[in-house]
Amino acid sequence: MMLSGDSTAGKHRGTFRGVAETLISKPEMGAQYQEHIAESLSKQGLKVLRPNEDDYAARQNSYWCNIAKELTPALIVCPTSAEQVSIVIKALAESDQAFAIRSGGHAPFSGVNNIEGGVTIDLSRLTWVRFDPETETVDLGPGGLWSDVYNTLAKHGRVVSGGRDGTVGVGGLIMGGGYSFFMARRGFACDDVVEFEVVLADGSIVTATAHDREDLYKVLKGGSNNFGIVTNIRMNVFKCQNVWGGLNFFTxxxxxxxxxxxxxxxxxxxxxxxxxxxxxxxxxxxxxQLILSIAYVQVAGIERAPAYNKFLSLTPFKDTTKLTTVAAVVSEYDIAPSGFYNTFYTVSVKNDTQIITEASKLHGQLPLKRHFSRQSANAGGNILGIENQPVDGLLLVLVVMVSTREQDAFARSKTEEYAGKLTAFASTFEHGILPWVYMNYADRSQKVLQSYGEDNVKKMKEVAVKYDPDGVFQRLCPGGFKLADVKDWELHDVCHLE
Structure with a gap:
């Protein structure tokens, strides 16, 4: 079926409610139009992959999660610059074609970074790591992987507040907020961003900083793909030679x-x-068998630091701790290898022994300190909303990795069942359940944007209308957590959960 280029979005220009009302499931791209757009983009210098080509198959097979590989886009377009991304987004917006955006390809559920029958914009050729010793910053391409970032910066004796798994993409982690090894000192990974380069829905290429388009700058730090396509991320770097870290394994x-x-x-x-x-x-x-493992990273390089004393008094059956580097640590922490169907589900709970004991059947736990929000504020703020948490907590994530689609369906239902039981238990404590949901660990069913707080959602919607008045990134880019899906009644229910 050939799609008409007559978009209804213009009828609702400038009102987010109108944009939300026009959110539709786009039909697949017809073969005739597929070839037309492929030829048009190719003539303008873009690499365009079709389903019958070897490079298309290679890109499909490179996704981390099997569920993403099952979607078959009509075209995969691989730009090399912001200018080429601009060409692509203008062509897709003008012809009302659905698309997905891929950076590292590390999302755990379907439709985030790939699309059935539409166009996948694959940023895997935007992988630069450009260190500037005068400003102590680095420019990162969103399609790069954190392992490459750390290895490159290590040559200069520098690190960055990036991901803890080297196989995760730069863009996706930052746009979701980003936990890092430097969280307690520097806030979320996105808080160390000093400038975003963004291609907007009309194809214009702009920069956003704390002093220029500061509204866009703030919502990009945790607001995902609701505002544009980020084509360069400039971050602060800092000196860090050795760290002390590794794993302890316990029965x-x-x-x-x-x-x-x-x-x-x-x-x-x-x-x-x-x-x-x-x-x-x-x-x-x-x-x-159930195994308990604890991963330490002491970024000042202090061996067996006092902060870990209670853990170090326990006796592991295996200990890999040593003086090492951040690059080596992220290589060692390959805890979620590719080639599986993956279910992620996250719950934020009060830092309480009884709740954590109940939650010990879950997979992983991270501190969620209100102190982190103060570090974020010092860096200009973000849109995540953890400053709204009433008490310090722990971010829990359940990860289930299975080999078949049938096992995946079973695992997902059991995951939701268990998370429901934990929530019910923790809710019997004052502030036992915290409303905040971390995007990068969330299941598609979770209310991530709603959990940022009513004021932050309102701000994001205002910015989306300002920079994307026709709602291109709401209507045509359906993957991930969308502002168009946020209902006003959900804000009251989620944001006031205690």
Whole structure:
């Protein structure tokens, strides 16, 4: 079926309610139009991949999660610059064609970074890492991977507040906020961004900083793909030679002491800003065994820092801790390899021993300190809204990785069931459940943007209308967490949850 280029969005120009009302499921691109747009973009110098080509298959197979590989876009377009992204977005907006945006391809559910029958804009050729010693900043292409960023910066004795898994893409992590090893000292990864280069819906290429288009700058720090396509991210860098880190592995019997240590660490981590950890329970189906693992990263390079004393008093059956580098750490922490169907689900809870004991059946836990929001504010603020949390908490994430689509459906239902039971238990405590939902760990069913708070959602909607009055990124880019899906009644229900 050939699609008409007659968009209805102009009839609702300038009102977000109108944009939301026109959100539709776009039909697949007809073969005749597919060839037309492919030839047009190719003539303008873009690399365009069709389903019968080897490079198309290679890009499809390079997704981290199997669910993304099952979607078959009519075209994959691989720009090399902001100017080429501008050409693509103008062509798609003018012809009312649906599209997806891919940076590293690391999303856990369908439709975020790939699309059935539409156009996938693949940013995998935007991978530069350009260090500027005069400004102590680095320009990053959104399609790069964090492992390459760290390895390049290590040559200059520098690091950046980036991802903790080297296989994750730069753009996706930043646009979702981004937990990093430097969280307690510097805030979210997005808080170290000093400038975004963005291609807007009309194809214009703009920059957004704390002093120029500051409204756009702020909402891009956690607002995902609702405003434009980010084509360059300039971040602060800082000196960091060695870190102390690695993994300790424990048997299930260590759980009570480890939970006590985790709660204590979370209470005091604002006093130990260089000490970071991740806390995992992993069920190994083959062995029918639950393993507790703790990942340490002490970014000042202090071996066995006092912040970890309660953990270090426990006896691991394996210890990989050593003086190392951030680049080596992210290589070692390959805890979620590619080639599986993945279910992620996240819950934020009060930092309480009883709740964490109940939650110990979940997979991983991270401190969620209100202190982090103060670090964010010092860096110009973001749109995430964790300053609204009434108490310090822990961010829990359940990750299930299976081999088949049938197992995935079963795993998803069990994940939601378990998260519901945990929520019910934690809700019996004052402030036991915290409303904030971390986008990069969330399931598609979760109310991520709503959890940022009513004022922040209102601000995001205003910015979306200002920079995308025809609602291109709401109507034509359906993947991920969309402002057009946020209902006013949800804001009251989610944002006032205690």
């Amino acid at each position: 299930e019997q260590t759980t009570p002491g480890a939970i006590e240590a985790l709660v204590d660490f979370t209470k005091n981590c604002h006093n130990e800003e260089d000490s970071h950890l991740l806390f995992f329970f992993t069920y190994i189906a083959l062995l029918k």
